[in-house]
Amino acid sequence: MRIAVLGGDGYCGWATALYLSNKGHSVAIVDNFIRRQWDYELGVQTLTPIRTLADRLRIWQELTGKEIELFVGDVTDYDFLSSMIQTFGPEAVIHFAEQRAAPYSMIDRKHAVFTQVNNVVGTLNLLYALREFQPECHLVKLGTMGEYGTPNIDIEEGYITIEHKGRKDVLPYPKQAGSFYHLSKVHDSHNIMFCCRIWGLRATDLNQGVVYGTMTEEVALDEALINRFDYDEVFGTVLNRFCVQAALGTPLTVYGKGGQTRGFLDLRDTVRCIELACLNPAARGEFRVFNQFTEQFSVLQLAHMVQAAGKKLGVEVQVDHIPDPRVEAEEHYYNAKHSKLIELGLKPHLLTDSLLDSLMNIALRYRDRIDGSKMLPQVNWRAAHNERRQPASGTAVGTRMAEVAK
Amino acid sequence: MRIAVLGGDGYCGWATALYLSNKGHSVAIVDNFIRRQWDYELGVQTLTPIRTLADRLRIWQELTGKEIELFVGDVTDYDFLSSMIQTFGPEAVIHFAEQRAAPYSMIDRKHAVFTQVNNVVGTLNLLYALREFQPECHLVKLGTMGEYGTPNIDIEEGYITIEHKGRKDVLPYPKQAGSFYHLSKVHDSHNIMFCCRIWGLRATDLNQGVVYGTMTEEVALDEALINRFDYDEVFGTVLNRFCVQAALGTPLTVYGKGGQTRGFLDLRDTVRCIELACLNPAARGEFRVFNQFTEQFSVLQLAHMVQAAGKKLGVEVQVDHIPDPRVEAEEHYYNAKHSKLIELGLKPHLLTDSLLDSLMNIALRYRDRIDGSKMLPQVNWRAAHNERRQPASGTAVGTRMAEVAK
Numbered sequence: 045m046r047i048a049v050l051g052g053d054g055y056c057g058w059a060t061a062l063y064l065s066n067k068g069h070s071v072a073i074v075d076n077f078i079r080r081q082w083d084y085e086l087g088v089q090t091l092t093p094i095r096t097l098a099d100r101l102r103i104w105q106e107l108t109g110k111e112i113e114l115f116v117g118d119v120t121d122y123d124f125l126s127s128m129i130q131t132f133g134p135e136a137v138i139h140f141a142e143q144r145a146a147p148y149s150m151i152d153r154k155h156a157v158f159t160q161v162n163n164v165v166g167t168l169n170l171l172y173a174l175r176e177f178q179p180e181c182h183l184v185k186l187g188t189m190g191e192y193g194t195p196n197i198d199i200e201e202g203y204i205t206i207e208h209k210g211r212k213d214v215l216p217y218p219k220q221a222g223s224f225y226h227l228s229k230v231h232d233s234h235n236i237m238f239c240c241r242i243w244g245l246r247a248t249d250l251n252q253g254v255v256y257g258t259m260t261e262e263v264a265l266d267e268a269l270i271n272r273f274d275y276d277e278v279f280g281t282v283l284n285r286f287c288v289q290a291a292l293g294t295p296l297t298v299y300g301k302g303g304q305t306r307g308f309l310d311l312r313d314t315v316r317c318i319e320l321a322c323l324n325p326a327a328r329g330e331f332r333v334f335n336q337f338t339e340q341f342s343v344l345q346l347a348h349m350v351q352a353a354g355k356k357l358g359v360e361v362q363v364d365h366i367p368d369p370r371v372e373a374e375e376h377y378y379n380a381k382h383s384k385l386i387e388l389g390l391k392p393h394l395l396t397d398s399l400l401d402s403l404m405n406i407a408l409r410y411r412d413r414i415d416g417s418k419m420l421p422q423v424n425w426r427a428a429h430n431e432r433r434q435p436a437s438g439t440a441v442g443t444r445m446a447e448v449a450k
Numbered sequence: 451m452r453i454a455v456l457g458g459d460g461y462c463g464w465a466t467a468l469y470l471s472n473k474g475h476s477v478a479i480v481d482n483f484i485r486r487q488w489d490y491e492l493g494v495q496t497l498t499p500i501r502t503l504a505d506r507l508r509i510w511q512e513l514t515g516k517e518i519e520l521f522v523g524d525v526t527d528y529d530f531l532s533s534m535i536q537t538f539g540p541e542a543v544i545h546f547a548e549q550r551a552a553p554y555s556m557i558d559r560k561h562a563v564f565t566q567v568n569n570v571v572g573t574l575n576l577l578y579a580l581r582e583f584q585p586e587c588h589l590v591k592l593g594t595m596g597e598y599g600t601p602n603i604d605i606e607e608g609y610i611t612i613e614h615k616g617r618k619d620v621l622p623y624p625k626q627a628g629s630f631y632h633l634s635k636v637h638d639s640h641n642i643m644f645c646c647r648i649w650g651l652r653a654t655d656l657n658q659g660v661v662y663g664t665m666t667e668e669v670a671l672d673e674a675l676i677n678r679f680d681y682d683e684v685f686g687t688v689l690n691r692f693c694v695q696a697a698l699g700t701p702l703t704v705y706g707k708g709g710q711t712r713g714f715l716d717l718r719d720t721v722r723c724i725e726l727a728c729l730n731p732a733a734r735g736e737f738r739v740f741n742q743f744t745e746q747f748s749v750l751q752l753a754h755m756v757q758a759a760g761k762k763l764g765v766e767v768q769v770d771h772i773p774d775p776r777v778e779a780e781e782h783y784y785n786a787k788h789s790k791l792i793e794l795g796l797k798p799h800l801l802t803d804s805l806l807d808s809l810m811n812i813a814l815r816y817r818d819r820i821d822g823s824k825m826l827p828q829v830n831w832r833a834a835h836n837e838r839r840q841p842a843s844g845t846a847v848g849t850r851m852a853e854v855a856k
Contacts, residue, residue, distance in 0.1 A: 122559065153528065153574070153575070153578040156574060156578075157571055157574055157575075160570055160571075160574065160637075160641075161567055161570075161571065164566055164567075164570065164637070165563055165566075165567065168559070168562060168563055168566065168630075169559070169563075172559040172562075172834055175834045176834045195619050195621055196617060196618070196619035197612060197613075197614040197615065197617045197618065197619045197621075198614060198615050198617070204612070204614065204624075206603060206610070206612055206624075207603075207613075208603040208604060208610065209603065209604050211602060211603045211604070211783070212602070212603065213601050213602035213603045215601055215603075215624035215626070216624045216625065216626065217624070218610075218612075218621035218622045218623070218624055219622065219640060220621070220622065220643075221640065221644065222644070223644075224574075224641070224644075227637075227640050227641055227644060230637075230640050231566075231570070231633075231636075231637040231640070234625060234627065234633050234636050234637070235566075235630070235633055237626075238627065238628070238629075238630075238633060241777060242777040242831050242832060243832065243834075371647060371648040377617070425648050426648060426649065428578055428581045428582050428649075
């Protein structure tokens, strides 16, 4: 199958491109390297020393004989995107090419506007390019479980049957996103649903949970293929960050009570879910939603699991509760469905001690690359401006939260 | 009360600014005149010969002694918008300053992207400016009934109580918008709801129906104050367009079966609803939604009413059914709640023969300004490009619809 991976130089995108290439698909990566630029802006770097994409692709070909095509450009540039669609002629497009960090979108107005315009316009461009040049192509769009927020009823997969005053309909599940980033995905979902309806496009929205891990079978082939591993307060996802904090011997920073419960999945399941979506495409006109995660945990549960894993490795791990920089319920009901990908054949890699050991070992291995000042939250949802250039300190967020609470 | 009317040179905005000024409020208009620019782009003009805003404001002051302040600029320009908020210090901001025509947003990709970026960024800027400089100010945002689409259950005002698997929650009403324009309002609603939650802003989203009429007590004071009256296929709302078609002696063009049912209201109720929202502001942190319309009609019902009104004036009116250029249900269930503004004191002006007479008389009076070629739909939802420069003809839409149906 001819598959274009937009954002294929990023964390999930890179692992996905290699996995699909290894499975024998004809893969193209589309990327403008802005994810690397954000590291420069924020003064952070991935824990793992990643190579340039050109190097990565050359080595992948040397090791496996498989070529991944490369299109360098920005999906918000329609001339570029539409010419890529015409040249490559994909049967499926995996769309990871968005700004994906909630804290980044909450830094200030410019970052909020950038995130929403970048994500919404990129997706609109893609919808138009498919309508014009590749109407049979299956759009596989990365959404987020964060679109749903934390309602007090079960979360279904995209739609909910509502009985109301003696009548009934199946309607899009109500959205209560918790950051300008998560909102951009809500906007995308509405736009894509509409285009499937008016143009008969086919799309799958993968409402993904929080991803952890960095290794896949393909990435593990050679250190030159190593994947990103972000641990900083802006792009680092919680479990990866906890493992780095543990490796560094600093306390795990739990935001508030830590009762925030979310869906999680192993990166190895991300790549498999995407292949399953491609192999079982949506019908023409169908806008299909899968909840892409395998297990639910609260943040505090994860902290305790990392603490236990640390103990086994002889590392003493403390857990700190710091003021929650986000505006979110710190304890709430959460029960989200996630059966559709299982029905298509997903065999989940559940979170185990051995995975935690491996994550901590990676963190220990690259320990000299860790910048300990980048882990405390400096982006406060309650503030209109967050000055990320000031040095982080244990009280920084609390102090600024008090300031803006007035 | 100090009230800023963003988009105060437009159809609803101008009538609202005069009404509020007349009621003794201290009013500022904020506008960049892009609505007039769109007329040049589309080669159309309002039926009524409107004056420049400078003239309108000068004459308003001469007639009433009341001054309306003017800030000329674009709400997507944050420096401009935030300095206006600081200078004027509004207690309420009425936000009409968006691209508001569904067909305009469906012309092609550039118009879709423009509409969503313009509307979403303008509203984000306003939210940030209020957060930074006027956090007590009440945001009164014009939304649209079109955000809900046509679900098979009753439409509530913004929220719905859902019982699901033994649990219950009050959630945002699911959205199924029918154009890139309507979608931009859905995006706005989600963004505003979030900012009320994280920053404690206060907002009222007025999900307005289709407005008809052009006269209010204030506009009627002098011909120099005359309001816009759009009848063209892009910006003209359906009842205004039907009256112009009747006055011209051409058939009323009903899209498809005409069973499309929507909420409607008189422009005199629009201005009163907005004052009611201002006088009864939302609480800090509250995101409140009112459905702002007074009666439901199907398009075919309206056509028959205009036909009957024509007969009284001795005008023979034909009704034509043409292929629906939009992708929408031509017959459907529709029952939308609209009690909250009534509870606040709205006394609706229901659609009567005399209003229809007055609309037809306006159309007859300015008959020499009518361009009969601008009434047939040239924007087809099913096409990715619509060439609006080609001359309209009775078969144009049908032909192009067949072309894109392939």
